[in-house]
Amino acid sequence: MREMKDSGIEWIGDIPKNWIVMPIKYYFSVGRGRVISVNDLHDDGKYPVYSSQTENNGCFGYLRTYDFSGPAITWTTDGAKAGTVFFRDGKYNCTNVCGILKIKNQYKQTSDLHFLTYAISVVAFANKRYDINGFKIMNNEMANIRYAIPPYEEQQKIATFLDKKCTEIDALTKDIEKQIENLQQYKKSVITESVTKGLDPNVEMKSTDNKWFSKIPTSWSLKPIKYLFDIVSGSTPLSTESSFWDGDVKWVTPADFKTEDMYVSEGKRNITTAGYRSCSTSILPKDSIIFTKRAPIGTVAISSEELCTNQGCLGLIPKNSEVDTKFFYFVFSVFQEFFELYGSGTTFKEISASVFSNLRFVCPSIKEQKSIAEHLDDVCLRINSVIKSKQQQLTTLADYKKSLIFEYVTGKKEV
Numbered sequence: 001m002r003e004m005k006d007s008g009i010e011w012i013g014d015i016p017k018n019w020i021v022m023p024i025k026y027y028f029s030v031g032r033g034r035v036i037s038v039n040d041l042h043d044d045g046k047y048p049v050y051s052s053q054t055e056n057n058g059c060f061g062y063l064r065t066y067d068f069s070g071p072a073i074t075w076t077t078d079g080a081k082a083g084t085v086f087f088r089d090g091k092y093n094c095t096n097v098c099g100i101l102k103i104k105n106q107y108k109q110t111s112d113l114h115f116l117t118y119a120i121s122v123v124a125f126a127n128k129r130y131d132i133n134g135f136k137i138m139n140n141e142m143a144n145i146r147y148a149i150p151p152y153e154e155q156q157k158i159a160t161f162l163d164k165k166c167t168e169i170d171a172l173t174k175d176i177e178k179q180i181e182n183l184q185q186y187k188k189s190v191i192t193e194s195v196t197k198g199l200d201p202n203v204e205m206k207s208t209d210n211k212w213f214s215k216i217p218t219s220w221s222l223k224p225i226k227y228l229f230d231i232v233s234g235s236t237p238l239s240t241e242s243s244f245w246d247g248d249v250k251w252v253t254p255a256d257f258k259t260e261d262m263y264v265s266e267g268k269r270n271i272t273t274a275g276y277r278s279c280s281t282s283i284l285p286k287d288s289i290i291f292t293k294r295a296p297i298g299t300v301a302i303s304s305e306e307l308c309t310n311q312g313c314l315g316l317i318p319k320n321s322e323v324d325t326k327f328f329y330f331v332f333s334v335f336q337e338f339f340e341l342y343g344s345g346t347t348f349k350e351i352s353a354s355v356f357s358n359l360r361f362v363c364p365s366i367k368e369q370k371s372i373a374e375h376l377d378d379v380c381l382r383i384n385s386v387i388k389s390k391q392q393q394l395t396t397l398a399d400y401k402k403s404l405i406f407e408y409v410t411g412k413k414e415v
Helices: 105-110 113-127 139-144 152-197 273-278 325-333 336-340 353-358 366-409
Strands: 004-006 014-016 020-023 028-032 047-050 059-063 072-076 085-088 091-094 098-103 129-131 134-136 146-149 205-207 215-217 221-224 229-233 245-249 289-293 297-303 313-318 360-363
Touching: 028 139, 072 113, 085 113, 098 105, 098 113, 098 139, 113 139, 113 146, 113 152, 113 366, 152 215, 152 325, 152 366, 229 353, 245 273, 289 325, 289 353, 297 325, 297 336, 325 360, 325 366
Parallel strands: 047 091
Antiparallel strands: 004 014, 020 146, 028 098, 047 059, 072 085, 072 098, 129 134, 205 215, 221 360, 229 313, 289 297, 289 313
């Protein structure tokens, strides 16, 4: 067991005696990107633009010129992805939500940037804070954070070890993510097959004049949504009037649910009775369908409680006992791309209540609606159970990777 000492940094604890502690600004020059919009991008550009996203290695487009070159470490300064760290090299650009760390000349020969990338990822994760605008770790904060640095040879050993282990973990992660994607596609195909053709594989089919439902069982019909549901729009009370907010009336926005959740019982914030009366939202009874008309179009859920919505949602209340809410939830859940085609707008797409209400969908008998819904409930429950298990595996792998990196870049474990 090697000799340890107190690092003087609460979140790190003890470090090996021969490691040193210094603020990031002593080791790196600290910079930041600039404002770059999608309108600045070029199809023929060859220099990547890195932003706050994590997909595609953080790249969201290309420019014909570059602002930075050579190896550096970038981190996302604010927003939901704050603290996300990447190693960068070559010629590239960064947006204003990217902080940039470039090793100072006097340390270049005694520093392993791959090790430092792992170290900074731990630093960023441990030191990001939360304010009303989300997670943040700004340039001045990053510059003054202290962290532990081992001798150069040990940096190299740790980096080589972590490269190997993280590559193994990442490969396993990608494999599980692909399995989840395949399961989700399978579930969608099962739902689509059931709600467009029914459960009898030998059922007689008929042609229709609808390109989306060109063939349906002979006993089924196509009906506009307005013939099946009463459709009501939501609204939002005045945001600056405190007496309208944080009451007992449940109020839902598009950000409060996902289609795969099936049910929604409340939103992140309630409104008061005065707030409800002040605007044109309506109370939806239990077992209504909530449909998002924008940002994004076509997310659906079933209300498990009485509630109302903002203007980003439409409420669908069954007109009579011949309409099964759960069947139509399954129908709408697999046609998001279809709904998107009917959206319009410049800032963001939105489908109007009038356009939505006139769209025609399949309508079997109530007996068959319930039978299909029951079948899909059972199938989706089993598929979702497998997906949940695999998502837990991803969480376990992510936690293990973070723990592994922390243990080695703080000297708790030795290569």
